[in-house]
Amino acid sequence: MAAAGESPEVLFWVGCMGSFDDRAKKITKAFAKLLNRANVKFAVLGTEESCSGDPAKRSGNEFLFQMQAFANIQVLNAYEVKRIVTACPHCFNTLKNEYPELGGNYEVIHHTQFINTLFKEGRLTVEGGSFKGKRITFHDPCYLGRANDVYEAPREVLQKLDAELVEMKRCKQRGLCCGAGGAQMFKEAEKGDKEVNVERTEDVIESKADIVAAGCPFCNTMMTDGVKHFNKEDEISVKDIAELIAEAADL
Amino acid sequence: MISSIIFSVLILTTAVIFIVRIRQINANINLGRDIDLSDRPSERWKTMARVALGQSKMVARPFAGIMHIFIYVGFILINLEVLEILIDGVFGTHRIFYQFLGSDTYHTFIGFFELLAFLVLFACVAFLVRRNVGRLKRFSGTEMTAWPKSDANIILIVESLLMIAVLTMNAADSVLFALPDATVMTAGLSHYTGIEFDGWFWFSGYLTGMLPNDPTTLFYIERACWWFHIVGIFGFLIYIPYSKHFHIFLAFPNTYYSKLEPAGELTNLESVKKEVELMMDPNQDPFAAPAADAIPAEPQRFGAKDVTDLSWKNLMDAYSCTECGRCTSECPANQTGKLLSPRKIMMDTRDRAEELGAHKRKNGAEADDGKSLLGDYITKEELWACTTCNACTDACPVNINPLNIIVDLRRFLVMEESAAPNELNTMFTNIENNGAPWQFAMADRANWRDE
Ligand code: HEM
Ligand code: SF4
Ligand code: SF4
Numbered sequence: 001m002a003a004a005g006e007s008p009e010v011l012f013w014v015g016c017m018g019s020f021d022d023r024a025k026k027i028t029k030a031f032a033k034l035l036n037r038a039n040v041k042f043a044v045l046g047t048e049e050s051c052s053g054d055p056a057k058r059s060g061n062e063f064l065f066q067m068q069a070f071a072n073i074q075v076l077n078a079y080e081v082k083r084i085v086t087a088c089p090h091c092f093n094t095l096k097n098e099y100p101e102l103g104g105n106y107e108v109i110h111h112t113q114f115i116n117t118l119f120k121e122g123r124l125t126v127e128g129g130s131f132k133g134k135r136i137t138f139h140d141p142c143y144l145g146r147a148n149d150v151y152e153a154p155r156e157v158l159q160k161l162d163a164e165l166v167e168m169k170r171c172k173q174r175g176l177c178c179g180a181g182g183a184q185m186f187k188e189a190e191k192g193d194k195e196v197n198v199e200r201t202e203d204v205i206e207s208k209a210d211i212v213a214a215g216c217p218f219c220n221t222m223m224t225d226g227v228k229h230f231n232k233e234d235e236i237s238v239k240d241i242a243e244l245i246a247e248a249a250d251l
Numbered sequence: 252m253i254s255s256i257i258f259s260v261l262i263l264t265t266a267v268i269f270i271v272r273i274r275q276i277n278a279n280i281n282l283g284r285d286i287d288l289s290d291r292p293s294e295r296w297k298t299m300a301r302v303a304l305g306q307s308k309m310v311a312r313p314f315a316g317i318m319h320i321f322i323y324v325g326f327i328l329i330n331l332e333v334l335e336i337l338i339d340g341v342f343g344t345h346r347i348f349y350q351f352l353g354s355d356t357y358h359t360f361i362g363f364f365e366l367l368a369f370l371v372l373f374a375c376v377a378f379l380v381r382r383n384v385g386r387l388k389r390f391s392g393t394e395m396t397a398w399p400k401s402d403a404n405i406i407l408i409v410e411s412l413l414m415i416a417v418l419t420m421n422a423a424d425s426v427l428f429a430l431p432d433a434t435v436m437t438a439g440l441s442h443y444t445g446i447e448f449d450g451w452f453w454f455s456g457y458l459t460g461m462l463p464n465d466p467t468t469l470f471y472i473e474r475a476c477w478w479f480h481i482v483g484i485f486g487f488l489i490y491i492p493y494s495k496h497f498h499i500f501l502a503f504p505n506t507y508y509s510k511l512e513p514a515g516e517l518t519n520l521e522s523v524k525k526e527v528e529l530m531m532d533p534n535q536d537p538f539a540a541p542a543a544d545a546i547p548a549e550p551q552r553f554g555a556k557d558v559t560d561l562s563w564k565n566l567m568d569a570y571s572c573t574e575c576g577r578c579t580s581e582c583p584a585n586q587t588g589k590l591l592s593p594r595k596i597m598m599d600t601r602d603r604a605e606e607l608g609a610h611k612r613k614n615g616a617e618a619d620d621g622k623s624l625l626g627d628y629i630t631k632e633e634l635w636a637c638t639t640c641n642a643c644t645d646a647c648p649v650n651i652n653p654l655n656i657i658v659d660l661r662r663f664l665v666m667e668e669s670a671a672p673n674e675l676n677t678m679f680t681n682i683e684n685n686g687a688p689w690q691f692a693m694a695d696r697a698n699w700r701d702e
Binding site (some may be wrong): 014016018019020025027029033044045046047049050051053054055056058059060062063064066067068070071093096097098101102119142143146147148149172176177179180181182183184186187188189190191192193194195196198199200 | 311376517523528553581586638641664666682688699
């Protein structure tokens, strides 16, 4: 275990997107910088981490999922991991809800919740000035919101920025999916008359937001593509909450 | 006397037909796999109280929610008045509660029910207009074929007629009672004397002006409405268990057995767990013959192909569905023109359970009709469109879970038939080989730290 200190306070579960996807790696780095700024001693599994099994499970491959879970739980238990933070709601959901029954019992925290706690404990502070006058809208990830009822932590974090937080017409419980979940990310969509991320981007445009705050690397990709579909990359940017906070903290 | 006998025979016949049908549905639901949902009773009672009794998820759409509460409260409370009608019918009495309650209280009692009846009538008409004139999108869709549409209209029209009958009956009765006793006696209607209503009733009072003053005609109007109303209720009771209207009973147990885990949590298949444990256990000799007790008595399929592979709760869900389409209208796949409609998943499941149940009743419990839910009802294209976003489960006012069925059918496709789309098979191979859904080397996983 590549630990940045002797007895780490928390394990940062990076996830496959966060490890390999060029866009998502930026989120990983931003979050790591925030952890360092707040003096959080954290560890990562590095090459010992493996896919949580979420896409396999949601597409029906329970075998593969349980093999992945089994292997990951062996590693996590060997290091006596107690707390896990992750920037991916899919890993968050799987580790938190589906691993315990297979022998993996941890306190699992989403990074927006973790950042929120750091603020509350006064371990992290930001000026937020650079976002003055900007309109930010939060796109609820299905696996954070409806799947696990976390709606407020990401919004509370965004309040730290000196920006105007606006809601899309569909938000929280009724927030529309970005289209990536259930392993859709890895396949072409079935035949239809529109892509889901395009439908969702229309909500963004309607909200007149300058920035879409995401809390999931998959949503991030989908929404970025959606914005490109409308040729609006110059007007609307898609950023993870960790990136926004890191930016505000001049990291 | 003769009418008491006819009435009692009608009650008994209705009860028998109703019970036979309920037993059929019960048997059909039990075609499903057994699962144990007897845990956490207090949490379950609370969920039922909130979602079914308290209608908490209905009001997410305020208009439909409030109209429905009128019908729902009306139905439950109006049963008290139906009790009076039943007693009168069996014993040949007339407005038996009048004797117990006295004039003033009885007047308020009936007035209150008239208020409810009026609200129910109002709501039914509003629902009818909304369905047939308003053209709400969630009332159309491929699964909303002729029958489901007529079903909805039949229910609403019959309920409206029942309410109109009650109001007309009360109006005729109160005119009759207001006539001088002597007039009523000469018409041979001694039954209708001796009760003094304190003026018109709250709502039917407005109808009295339209009625004649002739006691015999009033008598026939009153009797006709009385019989129409109660026979209508009997007919309705027989009709309900063949209709989406069955939710008025099943909504309660169905919400009691709601999924209490976080919505995102999927079950870990027990059968798979055993095999994976064996495979991963270094102390196991992979070539050793499995111990006798390790072989399950009845090998369970991985995932579901037919309703018999689903759980009884999935099937209870199907019978509880009101076909309201809230799930489908929130579904991202459906909104973007894909074939998937979670409401269709539920309706297909119910139709298949009906079909298989009927086949087994005819040909014996072991009989198989060669059809299945997957394939004959639900296609792969529908299943692969789902993003597992839980919008449908969140939207459902009866806490139905279409996603659970979708995932179980996918499991069958993937684990029993290896019938996943090619791109997903590639993803599986990548996870197996690289521990990530793409073709990246495991060794590069931590590279982000140095970039
Ligand atoms: C026990 C007495 C109940 C009665 C008499 C009743 C009556 C009705 C009627 C007449 C409709 C038809 C509306 C239409 O098709 O346009 C309806 C629809 C519906 N009912 Fe009930 N219901 C009852 C209980 C419940 C309960 C406990 C629930 C659970 C929350 C429920 C949920 C629904 C839903 C979701 C619809 C579809 C409404 C829509 O189209 O928006 N009902 N009900
Ligand atoms: S979980 Fe699947 S079926 Fe349900 S709303 Fe989402 S995409 Fe549609
Ligand atoms: S599953 Fe629920 S939301 Fe969907 S149509 Fe049936 S009752 Fe309505």
